[in-house]
Structure formats: C-alpha cells, structure tokens
Amino acid sequence: MERRRTEGKNHWYHETQSSASRAQALPLVPEAATVNDPFLLDIALPEDQAASLDGIVTPARKLYALLFPQRVAVNRLRTFSTYDRLSTALTVAQVFGIQRLCNHYAARLAPLPGPDSSRESNYRLAQITQYARQLAASPSVIDSRARQQLEDVGLTQYDVVVITQIIGFVAFQARVLAMLQAVLGQPVRVIPGMEIQQEADASLFANASITWQPAIDAVDLRIANAPQMESLAHWQPLPELRLLAPLLAHEHLQLNELGEICDKLTRATPNKQLAGLIALYTARINGSVGCFAEALQRTPQESSMEQALRSGEREVNRETADNPQIKALLLSVQLLTCAADRFSPLHFSLLVEQGFSRQAAVSLLMGCAMNGWLNRLKIALGQTTFPETE
Structure with a gap:
C-alpha cells in the first residue's frame, strides 16, 4: 500500500479525496491560516453592517474556537482529533467551493501531521471524509447506515455530535461568506467541475x-x-x-x-x-x-x-x-x-x-x-x- 503523505500538503484538495472531474488545484495561501476573523475571514464590511451582524458573528467566532482549537485532547469518549476536525472542515469547504474558505482550512490543515498509515487509520479517515462530503453535498442520502459506518470505525456519540456540528457550521459559514461577498459587489469565482446540489426527492x-x-x-x-x-x-x-x-x-x-x-x-x-x-x-x-x-x-x-x-x-x-x-x-x-x-x-x-x-x-x-x-x-x-x- 502506498504510504500516505503527512506533510507538504500544498493545495486544498485533500489527498484522501478524488473526483472524476477534479479541478486544477489552487496554490495554498499560508497567510489564510492566521486571519484576524476566523468566521468572516477578514471580509471588510462597512461599520454599520458589521455592527448589525455582530450579534450573530460574535457567537460564530466563539463556536469556531470550540470546534477548531489549536490542540484537542483525545480520549476514549472523544476521539475526534485536531487533524480530523480540520480535514472534515476542508472537505466541506471543497464541496461549496468558496475559495477563501478552502484556503483557510487548507492552510490550517497543511502543517499538521496526518494519522498513521495503517489500514485502520486509512479506512477511518475515508469513512469520515465520505460522510462529510455526503452530508454537505447531498444531505438527504444520510441514513442509519451512514451513521453505523461512523460507529464501525470507532466514532462515539460525542464524536458524531462534533462532526455534525462541524459540517453544519462550515456549511453556514460558506453561505454567509457567499452572501456577504455578493452584498459587497465582489465577483464570483466559480471552480470548473463543481457540482450543483440537487433537491431531495x-x-x-x-x-x-x-x-x-x-x-x-x-x-x-x-x-x-x-x-x-x-x-x-x-x-x-x-x-x-x-x-x-x-x-x-x-x-x-x-x-x-x-x-x-x-x-x-x-x-x-x-x-x-x-x-x-x-x-x-x-x-x-x-x-x-x-x-x-x-x-x-x-x-x-x-x-x-x-x-x-x-x-x-x-x-x-x-x-x-x-x-x-x-x-x-x-x-x-x-x-x-x-x-x-x-x-x-x-x-x-x-x-x-x-x-x-x-x-x-x-x-x-x-x-x-x-x-x-x-x-x-x-x-x-x-x-x-x-x-x-x-
């Protein structure tokens, strides 16, 4: 089995993911990891608009800090590591294609060592990635089988709550950023090959x-x-x-x-x-x-x-x-x-x-x-x- 790369992830397409129509990877922007505002990612809003959104943005920043701390102490009940969290966030950001969001989570993930290259670790990460992509891109396909697959690779109830909150939070963040960029008149940057979510049956x-x-x-x-x-x-x-x-x-x-x-x-x-x-x-x-x-x-x-x-x-x-x-x-x-x-x-x-x-x-x-x-x-x-x- 080919050994997984654990360092030098110089693009924001995570190596555990593939697509039949993968777009050309954009270069990593290292400074995207150290933005002053980890929720709005330093979008410059007029003062009056920033003030009107403060009641929403302030708790969103606090939740970001809870979901993506610099270090996470894992134990038997909470196994979702810093790498797991940022890898999941990047997977979700990729689904929505908001460039500054992808750059941010890619820049935060890049310096982290990946999990070991054992078959179990690879399978665990693959299941987490698949679940994140499905819940982000096609929520209605998630069912009891998808949850069971997470349990089968060792995720606990606490982990399931955290991964779901991460996916929901990044989905929310992506839409807020897209909307505010439109409000500010910034042009869209569509990535070739990005799929559009279909409505549920x-x-x-x-x-x-x-x-x-x-x-x-x-x-x-x-x-x-x-x-x-x-x-x-x-x-x-x-x-x-x-x-x-x-x-x-x-x-x-x-x-x-x-x-x-x-x-x-x-x-x-x-x-x-x-x-x-x-x-x-x-x-x-x-x-x-x-x-x-x-x-x-x-x-x-x-x-x-x-x-x-x-x-x-x-x-x-x-x-x-x-x-x-x-x-x-x-x-x-x-x-x-x-x-x-x-x-x-x-x-x-x-x-x-x-x-x-x-x-x-x-x-x-x-x-x-x-x-x-x-x-x-x-x-x-x-x-x-x-x-x-x-």
Whole structure:
C-alpha cells in the first residue's frame, strides 16, 4: 500500500479525496491560516453592517474556537482529533467551493501531521471524509447506515455530535461568506467541475404525517452535569432547538453558541411568514422532513403553496409565477442552498429591486444559511418515522 503523505500538503484538495472531474488545484495561501476573523475571514464590511451582524458573528467566532482549537485532547469518549476536525472542515469547504474558505482550512490543515498509515487509520479517515462530503453535498442520502459506518470505525456519540456540528457550521459559514461577498459587489469565482446540489426527492415529503425522532441518545438527565443541564434548560425552549437540544447538550458549550446564533437571527428577522417560507424551502431542498414539519407547524402556508413546496422546484415556480417578490426570494434561497459559490451581486440586487431593503435581504438570506445548518443536524442526528397503519 502506498504510504500516505503527512506533510507538504500544498493545495486544498485533500489527498484522501478524488473526483472524476477534479479541478486544477489552487496554490495554498499560508497567510489564510492566521486571519484576524476566523468566521468572516477578514471580509471588510462597512461599520454599520458589521455592527448589525455582530450579534450573530460574535457567537460564530466563539463556536469556531470550540470546534477548531489549536490542540484537542483525545480520549476514549472523544476521539475526534485536531487533524480530523480540520480535514472534515476542508472537505466541506471543497464541496461549496468558496475559495477563501478552502484556503483557510487548507492552510490550517497543511502543517499538521496526518494519522498513521495503517489500514485502520486509512479506512477511518475515508469513512469520515465520505460522510462529510455526503452530508454537505447531498444531505438527504444520510441514513442509519451512514451513521453505523461512523460507529464501525470507532466514532462515539460525542464524536458524531462534533462532526455534525462541524459540517453544519462550515456549511453556514460558506453561505454567509457567499452572501456577504455578493452584498459587497465582489465577483464570483466559480471552480470548473463543481457540482450543483440537487433537491431531495419529492417522495420524502409526500406523507404529511411523518415524524422525526432522535437516532442517538439524548443527554441522560440522571448523570448530566450542571452546565449541561443549564444549557439544555436555556435552549430547549427555542423552537428550532426543541428536539435537537437534548442531543447537542452532549457538547453543551457548542450548543450555547449555536443557540445564541439561532436566537439572534430570529430576532433580526421581523417578517416571520417569510422566514417560515424560507425554512420550508430550504428543508425541502435538503430533504429534512423533520425541519419541514416543524417549520410548517410554526408558520402554516396556504394549501396551494404547501403542496407546491412538497412537490418541488417546478411547482414552486408555477405557484410563484404571479408574485415576483416571492419568486425572487425563493430563487435566491435555491441558489444559495444548492450552489453558494455562484451567488453573485446580481442575485442580491434582484432582491433589492423587488422591494426588499438591503438589511431585510441580508437577514432573510442569513436565515437560509442557518436553516441549512439545522437541516443537516436533524438529518444526521435523527430519522423520520411513518405513522402506524391499522
């Protein structure tokens, strides 16, 4: 077996990954590892816009520090190392093709020694990489078998929570960066050969009675420590985290920052009906039946719109044909969800032309990015069940 390279990774295509249409690797940018702002990656925002986003960006920076510390002490329950975390983040960044994001995680990963070259280590890394790519690029394909494959290579419940948070966080970060680059009028840089995410199959949403249930154990209240209990009590009342919080409380510090981001975004988006519509369409594209059901319960839609959303893109376009404002919003949501690297200043300006203020458009699109994160958490950490028939 060829020995794996452990040093000198001079590009951001990680060597454990391959593609039939691999684009030419871009050179590594070493300074990308030492940015002042590890979440926005030193995007220069006007002062007023930076101030309006501070409530969201500040907890995002704190969560970045929790997910990607310089050193991670691994043990029997928490086996996900610094290399594992940054390798996973780079895999996800590659899926979305945002260049500054790829450069950053590649630059942080490059100096780290890789795992040993044993068959077990290679297989473990391959399974982690496959899982990260699938949950990032095609969330609806993740099922109990994918979770079992992680367990088979030694990942614990704590590890599963961490890897899922990393994938969701980087997906959120990619969309925020893409949106803000468009707001600032920066041109898109599309990497040749990048695939566009396809919407989930309509059959997943055909049955309105499907419910969601956890696929991993919740925090055991009998043995949970005080910080876990406090975090759970604080964030479980938040509608978006009602069912997820007991699972995410295994890593309560991460839950605290996720909760802050969710709460601040909800408060920054006054139009709850539009926010609900975005949550529904994002969940529909990603295949998160659980998020779709919860969003529909919080913000019911007209029956024709609900049916269109369940059916998919063609029916959504037909339903919104006479409402150019909603059509423009959902087209932006679709593009940001399926091909964030192609979201351009033109797409953002179309929202402004349809009557959205710049601040409202930013808030709604940030909500789209947040929903993508929650969709992946729900899909990865739970499963849908069909009602029993008599």
